[in-house]
Amino acid sequence: MASIVPAPADSAARRHIIASVAFLAVGAAFAILASIKLAFPGVFDQAAAMGYSRLRPVSLNLLVWGFGFSFSTAVAYYLTPRLTGRRLWSEWMTTIGFIGSVALVTVGTATVALGVASGADLAEFPLWIDIPLFLLMLIPAVVVSMTTITRTENTIYVSLAFVLAAVWAGPLFFLIGNLPNITGVGTMLQSTFMVGGVLTMWLPATGMAAAYYVVPKETGNALFSRPLAMGGFWTLVFAGTMTGQNRFGGGPNPAWLESTGAVLGLGLLIAAVAIAVNVWNTFGTDWNTARSPALRLTAAGLVFHLVVAAAFALLGFRSVGNVVAFTTWYEGLIIATLLGSTVLMAGGFTYHAFPRLVGRSVFSDEVAARHARLTIWGVGLTAAFLMIAGTLAGLTWISNVTTGAHQNFGVGFVESMGTVRPMYVLAAITSIVAGLGAVVYSLNVYRTYTSGDATAIETLVTVDDGGDDE
C-alpha cells in the first residue's frame, strides 16, 4: 500500500498544518459574518445562506472539525516520531485520513450552509458524513497508539501523553455527539457532553501537547517538572469529560450531574494552572528575552487558556449558571477557546514546526507578532463583549421578574435585549480585528512556504530505518 500511496516522513504533519491554516482562515471569515449578522440582523436578510442560523454553524464546524481536527492531527503526527524514536506506524493511512477528512468536513459544512442541518450544536453533519468522518478520525488514534507501543524510546514524554489523550478524545466526543435516536434528556446531554469535551478537554490537550514540546525546544531548557505536568494531564483527562452540562445550568439535568460538573470544573482550572506554572518555570530567566514567534504565541495561548479555564470553572456554580445560561456568555467562551487559546497555541506550534518541515524560516517575525496582537486583542475583546452582554441579559431577565416591570417575552424581551445590543455591535467590530489576525497568520504561513529564507529541514533519523526516510 505504501507504494500506491507514497508518504514521505513528516508529510502527514506538513499537510495537516496547511489544512489547519486554510480551515482557520475560512472559518474565521464566517465567524466575522456571523458576528456582524448578530448585531445587524437586517444585513443580507434576503439570502437564506447568510442568516445567523446558517453562518454560526458553518463557522463553528469549520473551526472545530476543520481547523481543530487538523491542528490536533498535525501535532500528533509531528511529535510522535520525535518522541518515540521511530516513524509513524502507517504513513499511507495518514494520507488517506488527510484526504478523506478534509473532503468530508468541506462537504459536510456545505450541507450545513445549504440548510441540510440536524439542529444539534456542532453535530449538524448528516449521518452519511458522520459515519465515514468518525472512522477517519480514528486513524490518528490508531497510528499514534501503535507507534507509541512499538517505540524505541523507553520513556513517554508528557507531550506524547497529551497527544494520546487528544487523538482518542476527539473521535469519542464526535461519536457521542452524533449518536442518532437518542430520546428525552439524553439528547441535551449528548450535546453538552460533546461541546463541553471539545472545548475543555480535546483542544486544550492538543495545545498543551504542543506547548510542552515547543517551550523546552525553543528555550533549550529542560522541562521544569514532569510530575506537575502529569498531574495536570490526569486532572484534565478526568475533569474535561464531565463538565459539559454546566452549559445548561438549571435544565432538566439530574441535580447530581450539576454538582459533579461544579466540582470538576475546578479541575479544568487546576490543569490550566499546572501547565502555566510549569511553562513559566521552564522559561526561567529567558522569559524577558523570548522573542521567537513560537514562544510568544505559545505563552499567549497558555495565558488565554488560563482565563478561559477559570470562566469554565465559574460556569459550574449554580449561582453563575442560573444567570448566564442561555445567554451569549457561553458564546464568548466558545470564541475565546476556538479563536483565542487554540489559535494562539496552534500558531506557536506552527511557527516552530512548519519551518523545520519545509526548510524555510518564518517569513516575518514582525508579522507573527502582529498576528499575536490582533488575535489577543480581537478575540479577547469579542469574547469579553459577548460575556458582558450575557451577564447583562441574565441579570436583566432576573430583574424583570423581581420587579415585574417587564416580561421576559414579547415587548419586554425586546426591551431587555436593548441593553445588550451595543455589546453585540462592539463584538462585531472586534471580531473583524480577530479575523484580521487569522488572515495575517495564514498569509505569514503561506509566505513562509513560498518565500521564506532557506534553512535546514529537520530530517528524522530514527533507529528502525537507519535514517532512510524516503
Added chain:
Amino acid sequence: MSEHLAGAAAALNAPEELVERSARARAAASGMSVDEVLAAWSGGGTVAPAAAPEAGPASDPEPAAEAPVSTADAPVPAETAPAPAPAVAAPAAAVVVAAPMRDAAPILEAKRQSGVGLIAAILGLLILGAVVGFILPASAGGDDTHIVQNADLSALEEQGREVYIEQGCGYCHTQLVRPVLADVSLGPVTETNSLSISDPPTHGIQRIGPDLSHLRNREEVADAEWVEEFLRHPSEVREDSLQPSYGHLSDDDLAAVAAYVVADKFDLPDEES
C-alpha cells in the same frame, strides 16, 4: 549471576537493580555477556566500550537512540546516520581491563514505561467520563417532577417543526423553561420527556430571541398570522427586534413555522394552559 551482581553492587555502591540494568546495557554495547560485565565490576575493574568506527565517538550509536532527530546545517544525507558499531570480539571468559572507571561508566537506561498501560488508562478515563456525563444521566431520565405528555401536532405544525429545525431557529431561541428565577412567567417547566429535547432537538442553545415553549400563552403573539407577518417584516412589526427577516421562505413554509411556534405543544391540565 547473583553473586557477581551483589559484588558489583557493593563495589559500585549502587542498588542491585540499577547495576543489573546497567550491566545489561553495557553487555549489549560491548558484545559481552552480562556475567562477564558483572564479574569485571565486582572485581573493581572496568569494561572497555565496543570499538567504534573510524569516525570516532561522535558517531557512537547510543546518542542516536536517545535523540532520534538530528538537525544539520544542510539537508542530511543518509550517510550521516550513525551506524551500529561492530561488537568487540572478546575472549570467552576474559575481560579487557584498560580504561579507568570514568571512561567506561555504567550506562543508565531508563525503565520502559508501558504504552499500552497509558493508552488503556486514558481510554478508561474517557469512557468513565462518557458513562458519568452522558450514559448514566441519559438512562436515568433526569430529575422528574411530574410527567406532562407532549401534545399531538397537526400535519401543518409538524411541517413547521421541520422548517424550524432546518432554518436553525434554535441558535437564537430556546424551548426550555427552567425552574430558575429568570424563567418565571415563561410557563411550565420543561421536563425530561418534552418534545423539545427529543431527537431532533428544538431546545435551542441561547436566547437572542425569547423562549418559544409556551408562545400560545401570550395573547399578543398567540396568533399565527401575526407571527407570519413578523417573520416577513420584523422591524416593521416590532421596532428594535433582533429578529432577522425570513421573507425568503415560501408562503407555505412561513405559514407552517408560524403554526408550529404558536401550537399547543404540551397536554397541560386546563388550569395550567
